Amino acid sequence: xxxxxxxxxxxxxxxxxxxxxxxxxxxxxxxxSRNIADxxxxxxxxxxxxxxxxxxxxxxxxxxxxxWVEACRTHKRKGCTIHDADCPEILGRVKGLDDHAAAIARAxxxxxxxxxxxxxxxxxSGSVDLGGFETFLREAALGSYLVWATFDPADFRVNPFDRxxxxxxxxxxxxxxxxxxxxxxxxxxxxxxxxSGSPPLHRPTVADxxxxxxxxxxxxxxxxxxxxxxxSPNPDKxxxxxxxxxxxxxxxxxxxPFQVVHA
Amino acid sequence: MNTSISVDDLxxxxxxxxxxxxxxxxxxxxxxxxxxxxxxxxxxxxxxxKPATRDSLRDGALQLVRQFCVDGRGETGYVQELxxxxxxFKQPEAVQMLARLADDFSDLSQFSTEIQLxxxxxxxxxxxxxxxxxxxxIFNRDPENYAGLALSGVLAINPARAIxxxxxxxxxxxxxxxxxLKLDLAWDDLPAGQRHxxxxxxxxxxxxxxxRFVPPVRAWADSKxxxxxxxxxxxxxxxxxxxxxxxxxxxxxxxxxxxSC
Numbered sequence: 001x002x003x004x005x006x007x008x009x010x011x012x013x014x015x016x017x018x019x020x021x022x023x024x025x026x027x028x029x030x031x032x033s034r035n036i037a038d039x040x041x042x043x044x045x046x047x048x049x050x051x052x053x054x055x056x057x058x059x060x061x062x063x064x065x066x067x068w069v070e071a072c073r074t075h076k077r078k079g080c081t082i083h084d085a086d087c088p089e090i091l092g093r094v095k096g097l098d099d100h101a102a103a104i105a106r107a108x109x110x111x112x113x114x115x116x117x118x119x120x121x122x123x124x125s126g127s128v129d130l131g132g133f134e135t136f137l138r139e140a141a142l143g144s145y146l147v148w149a150t151f152d153p154a155d156f157r158v159n160p161f162d163r164x165x166x167x168x169x170x171x172x173x174x175x176x177x178x179x180x181x182x183x184x185x186x187x188x189x190x191x192x193x194x195x196s197g198s199p200p201l202h203r204p205t206v207a208d209x210x211x212x213x214x215x216x217x218x219x220x221x222x223x224x225x226x227x228x229x230x231x232s233p234n235p236d237k238x239x240x241x242x243x244x245x246x247x248x249x250x251x252x253x254x255x256x257p258f259q260v261v262h263a
Numbered sequence: 264m265n266t267s268i269s270v271d272d273l274x275x276x277x278x279x280x281x282x283x284x285x286x287x288x289x290x291x292x293x294x295x296x297x298x299x300x301x302x303x304x305x306x307x308x309x310x311x312x313k314p315a316t317r318d319s320l321r322d323g324a325l326q327l328v329r330q331f332c333v334d335g336r337g338e339t340g341y342v343q344e345l346x347x348x349x350x351x352f353k354q355p356e357a358v359q360m361l362a363r364l365a366d367d368f369s370d371l372s373q374f375s376t377e378i379q380l381x382x383x384x385x386x387x388x389x390x391x392x393x394x395x396x397x398x399x400x401i402f403n404r405d406p407e408n409y410a411g412l413a414l415s416g417v418l419a420i421n422p423a424r425a426i427x428x429x430x431x432x433x434x435x436x437x438x439x440x441x442x443x444l445k446l447d448l449a450w451d452d453l454p455a456g457q458r459h460x461x462x463x464x465x466x467x468x469x470x471x472x473x474x475r476f477v478p479p480v481r482a483w484a485d486s487k488x489x490x491x492x493x494x495x496x497x498x499x500x501x502x503x504x505x506x507x508x509x510x511x512x513x514x515x516x517x518x519x520x521x522x523s524c
Contacts, residue, residue, distance in 0.1 A: 066289060093296075094296070095295070095296055096295040096296065098303055099296070099300055099303055102303070103300075105384060108441070109377075110380035110383065110409070110411050110412050111411045111437065111438075111441035112411075112444070112445075113387045113388045114347065115387075115388045116387075116444070119448050120448070123448075131440075131483075132439075132441065132443050132444055132479050133444055135440055136440075136441070143298040144300065146297070146298060147298065148296070148297060148298070177295065177296065179295045179296075186295075208297075209297065210297065212294075212297045
């Protein structure tokens with residue numbers, strides 16, 4: 001039986017580093033520890049570098065979880081890049097309403113506060129005529145640092161949320177967003193790949209996910225994108241959704257309307 | 264095995280140190296998505312903590328705000344997170360400290376414009392609100408940078424007084440767009456009986472506003488007039504149509520003298 005990517009990366013390390021990395025991995029949260037062992041999307045050299053960095057940070061006295069997260073932050077977007085011609089034309093994501101309101105407020109440079117942005121998002125949800133709000137909406141980042149996005153694998157040209165349930169619960173289940181509770185209002189954002197500047201799209205890795213417990217490494221080594229794990233219970237048998245990561249970008253390519261979804 | 268230390272296990276001083284790291288995104292937080300702003304995760308976590316830890320966390324936030332007000336220390340991202348958390352915690356002491364700081368901005372060169380705007384934006388959203396006089400002072404100090412937030416501050420407590428500020432707003436389309444949005448939100452919050460007067464008050468000052476600022480605001484005011492039901496004063500409208508004809512009525516419709524409400 002061939003070695004996993006993790007085992008291959010360990011094998012490339014010195015005995016000392018290998019032991020420290022393995023000892024520290026098993027004290028991370030169980031799911032994070034499993035994700036590291038099951039990762040397939042990192043090149044062996046990147047995986048070795050990630051584990052070495054993890055050990056260096058442990059040696060400097062950082063607790064394991066923080067050491068892991070910090071090591072991950074120096075290894076972002078190392079998964080394979082999807083060739084430009086093969087990129088989905090339409091991408092989408094879900095955020096918390098308050099999170100996006102804060103993003104709009106910060107991008108507005110004092111023109112709107114977070115509370116104002118929040119009220120405007122609620123007011124214009126589902127509308128294609130946003131008036132002056134469109135200026136401020138398009139300046140906001142789609143996400144911070146690293147954007148996780150989904151798409152429709154059957155048809156790259158369509159809104160990926162068209163094939164998902166419209167409900168709060170259904171969307172969270174399909175995308176594996178386990179931290180959302182019914183009291184957390186979510187917002188669905190959809191954008192054009194080219195209109196947003198054709199940022200590089202990568203298959204996500206465990207380094208992109210850091211210690212996020214709902215990430216699941218895809219077993220297929222050669223897959224071009226990752227897959228979510230729908231939350232359990234999944235009464236509608238929703239299938240895993242594709243996921244990619246991309247660098248932070250503005251909402252200039254946003255497709256209207258956006259949707260605010262309550263539980 | 265999971266050796267993560269719970270915040271509930273930390274002592275008072277350790278909670279503050281934890282908070283400082285958490286605001287920088289260096290601690291585990293219950294984030295809805297992997298890139299959510301840390302202050303939202305901290306506010307969410309706070310609800311699940313033991314009462315004593317919660318007190319320590321809130322006290323820690325207050326101490327960090329006090330420290331920021333004294334030395335202005337901290338990179339922009341950290342300060343934005345701290346201020347957003349202070350707003351979420353709704354601590355009156357934090358509001359007082361930030362208001363005093365904002366009053367002294369002109370003497371405090373260590374604060375970048377970005378941070379000054381973050382302080383003012385937090386004050387707009389925080390309770391208790393600042394007085395009209397406070398916001399007018401801020402407005403007059405640097406209209407180019409502060410006008411938008413000062414207008415928001417006045418609109419939140421006295422929409423009629425906010426109208427007086429419109430002629431002094433920066434003459435840009437962007438300022439006009441933002442103002443139109445704020446006027447609309449203020450209009451939503453007004454009792455129905457005061458809305459029309461508010462719109463007319465805005466229309467009456469537009470002649471004194473900058474030419475680039477006016478179009479978005481006028482468009483907003485016109486949209487509110489168009490959306491008014493024609494039954495507001497049906498007998499007057501019918502009489503006008505009879506004596507003047509529809510074109511003339513339309514031309515005069517926006518004159519405040521024709522409206523009885």
